[in-house]
Each structure stands twice: as C-alpha cells, then as structure tokens.
Amino acid sequence: MTAYTPLSLLKSQLNLDHDLDDALLTHKLAAAEMWIGNHTGLPFAAGDAAATEAALQLAAYWYEQREGASEISMRLVPFGVYELLAPYREQVTGHVEA
Numbered sequence: 237m238t239a240y241t242p243l244s245l246l247k248s249q250l251n252l253d254h255d256l257d258d259a260l261l262t263h264k265l266a267a268a269e270m271w272i273g274n275h276t277g278l279p280f281a282a283g284d285a286a287a288t289e290a291a292l293q294l295a296a297y298w299y300e301q302r303e304g305a306s307e308i309s310m311r312l313v314p315f316g317v318y319e320l321l322a323p324y325r326e327q328v329t330g331h332v333e334a
Contacts, residue, residue, distance in 0.1 A: 239265035240282035241291045249292045250299060261299060268294035276324040290320040 239262055246261050247253075268291040269280040281287045297314040 237266045237270060238262075239269055239291075240280060241265050241269065241288050241295075245288070246292055246295055246299075249296045257299075261295070264295040264298050265291060268292075268298065272321060276321055277326070278324055281324075286320045287324070290317045293317050293320075 243258060243262055243265065246265055250261075252261075271294060272287060272290055273280045280291070293314050294317050
C-alpha cells in the first residue's frame with residue numbers, strides 16, 4: 237500500500253533532513269493510515285487535516301519508538317491520536333439490535 241500522506245510532511249514532523257530512512261518512513265506512514273482506517277471503520281481520508289495529523293503523529297511515534305516492549309513506559313498510540321479520530325467513529329452506547 238502506498239501512503240497518501242506526503243513523505244516530506246513526515247520528515248518535517250521528525251526534523252529529518254536526510255534520505256537514509258525514506259523506505260522505513262514510507263512504510264510507517266502506510267501502516268499508520270491503515271491503522272486509522274481500521275480504527276475508524278472508514279477508508280483513510282487523504283487530504284483531511286485531522287486524519288493526516290493523526291497519521292503523522294502515529295508514524296513519527298512508531299519511527300521513534302521502534303520496539304513494542306521496553307523498560308520505559310510506552311503507549312501503543314501517542315496522546316492526541318484518539319482525540320483527532322474521535323469524530324470519525326460511530327459512537328455506540330448500550331444495546332444495538334442487529
């Protein structure tokens with residue numbers, strides 16, 4: 237899958253000025269956009285500012301925190317991503333008839 241979010245935006249987010257990790261960064265962006273689509277139940281909205289910001293935050297976090305386990309406190313998703321995506325999720329409370 238090719239990411240919709242420009243690689244240049246992610247590199248700006250991370251303050252990177254080299255091309256050494258472009259393949260990894262592109263992969264992280266694509267994975268972040270896929271995660272967002274799975275989380276919201278909607279296809280990733282290319283060009284949507286909130287979805288793009290969530291993808292940038294998520295991909296940057298995964299780039300900087302490359303291991304799933306550590307002695308330091310880590311989160312699966314950085315603060316702010318859930319809040320950016322909340323309007324895209326259908327809010328369901330109580331019993332839903334099928």
